[in-house]
Ligand SMILES: *[C@@H]1O[C@H](CO)[C@@H](O)[C@H](O)[C@H]1NC(C)=O
């Protein structure tokens with residue numbers, strides 16, 4: 389007769405095998421479908437290019453990174469003037485004031501039906517109505533937690549926004565840039581941020597898989613809110629709260645998407661070469677972006693939600709770097725601001741409250757490399773070798789590019805590469 393324990397073991401190993409098979413099948417499928425279309429480049433989708441961009445910005449994008457190789461790790465020029473300003477009346481956050489555990493245990497938050505009597509609300513599209521009805525629901529319980537990730541002294545914590553179904557993307561990241569290790573005595577840790585799968589079918593199939601995946605790797609934070617596009621801001625605020633709760637000794641945080649290429653080597657080089665002050669927030673920063681008013685656009689925002697002409701400066705959510713102290717201060721601000729449906733813009737709003745100017749760096753390409761999708765530059769390993777973040781790669785291409793960049797790649801013709809772009 390089988391003992392309970394043996395039965396449990398058998399059950400466990402069968403589940404793990406099932407999970408691995410699913411991952412393998414997914415990877416194989418993706419690889420097959422996507423050959424020949426290596427990098428989808430998103431154009432500057434999030435901002436209205438018809439006007440708002442600073443005159444210098446476009447020029448800067450084109451002229452790019454290779455021109456001034458020596459000064460590469462320096463930040464863009466117009467950035468220098470807009471240094472960090474002094475912070476005004478912000479309550480001091482002492483170490484003691486933060487709780488030592490996730491303190492939200494109930495998801496009980498009902499829709500704000502007060503809104504339905506208001507004209508401006510009735511005029512909104514369905515997804516915005518949904519957003520507004522639940523905007524006051526600030527925090528949710530944790531389904532998967534890993535407080536131990538933040539114990540000890542950590543130099544770089546890499547947190548990656550992902551969703552339940554993207555097992556293969558996480559798999560590749562763990563093998564490539566997200567691999568946990570110690571470099572020169574400096575610890576690198578990796579975490580994935582998830583909400584609940586957003587439809588019933590996914591919930592039925594993938595939630596269990598996510599749990600097994602987490603059982604194997606122990607690197608998934610999952611919260612009890614729906615993983616929808618408009619709930620990405622919740623992912624941001626939940627991470628900041630989590631970080632504030634558990635991570636007292638993390639020096640830097642890299643936060644990014646699960647479909648980007650990241651060079652950790654270059655992050656290290658950047659952090660060590662730049663004599664940055666406090667309040668480090670660096671990425672693909674957009675200045676004076678206009679809210680998009682075309683309804684067909686993914687980033688459309690009705691006037692009822694935002695009525696100013698420009699957004700505050702913000703970094704594309706594909707990947708940015710921030711220091712631990714600033715992340716803890718951001719939690720305080722994020723906690724007090726009304727939620728905004730676009731997560732990276734929301735973070736820009738928080739920075740504005742803190743009077744911290746995000747820094748633009750050319751090695752962060754979260755809005756695409758060059759507009760011309762067929763440009764050779766988009767497949768050029770030497771280009772990737774000199775970047776910190778590049779948006780946006782499918783798992784198989786990421787693995788391929790990672791291997792290319794991390795072999796004995798000799799890059800001599802940097803100038804050439806720029807010209808063919
Ligand atoms: C959630 O709220 C409803 C109504 O306010 C209440 O009936 C229910 O018991 C609550 N559930 C939990 C788990 O607190």
Ligand SMILES: *[C@@H]1O[C@H](CO)[C@@H](O)[C@H](O)[C@H]1NC(C)=O
Nearest residue numbers: 498499500501502503521524
């Ligand atoms: C709805 O309106 C009532 C009365 O004005 C108020 O007490 C309540 O807090 C409002 N509900 C929400 C979710 O804002």
Ligand SMILES: *[C@@H]1O[C@H](CO)[C@@H](O)[C@H](O)[C@H]1NC(C)=O
Nearest residue numbers: 518519522613614616618619
């Ligand atoms: C965000 O998640 C909450 C909790 O699951 C859900 O009630 C709400 O509808 C979601 N909002 C959007 C806009 O999807």
Ligand SMILES: *[C@@H]1O[C@H](CO)[C@@H](O)[C@H](O)[C@H]1NC(C)=O
Nearest residue numbers: 691692693694695696697726
């Ligand atoms: C813009 O929105 C704010 C807050 O929602 C409101 O107080 C203000 O009156 C609005 N301004 C215009 C011009 O609509």
Ligand SMILES: *[C@@H]1O[C@H](CO)[C@@H](O)[C@H](O)[C@H]1NC(C)=O
Nearest residue numbers: 760761762763764765808809
């Ligand atoms: C895009 O790049 C390809 C290859 O470099 C070139 O042949 C093509 O003319 C370019 N298209 C545009 C619109 O610049």
